[in-house]
Amino acid sequence: MELPRRKSRQRERIYEAIKSSHAHPSAQWIYELLKPEMPSLSLGNVYRNIAILLEEGRLQAGEFGSGTVRYDAIVEPHYH
Numbered sequence: 001m002e003l004p005r006r007k008s009r010q011r012e013r014i015y016e017a018i019k020s021s022h023a024h025p026s027a028q029w030i031y032e033l034l035k036p037e038m039p040s041l042s043l044g045n046v047y048r049n050i051a052i053l054l055e056e057g058r059l060q061a062g063e064f065g066s067g068t069v070r071y072d073a074i075v076e077p078h079y080h
Helices: 009-020 027-034 043-055
Strands: 060-062 070-072
Touching (some): 009 043, 027 043
């Protein structure tokens, strides 16, 4: 049985940044947005937290026609 993950301030800020975006942001975009407010944030932290959010079903990933993996907090089926 897998234990629930500890709540993470970085993970919640990453989720909020994706959720509040009107675009489908990339990990690099999220990193550049949050780095000024979180100096210890690394691009690796962003990718690890995104992987957890995807595993939890809170995000979906796709190329959305861009050729770059981008993320969306709307996980219900919807038109892109």
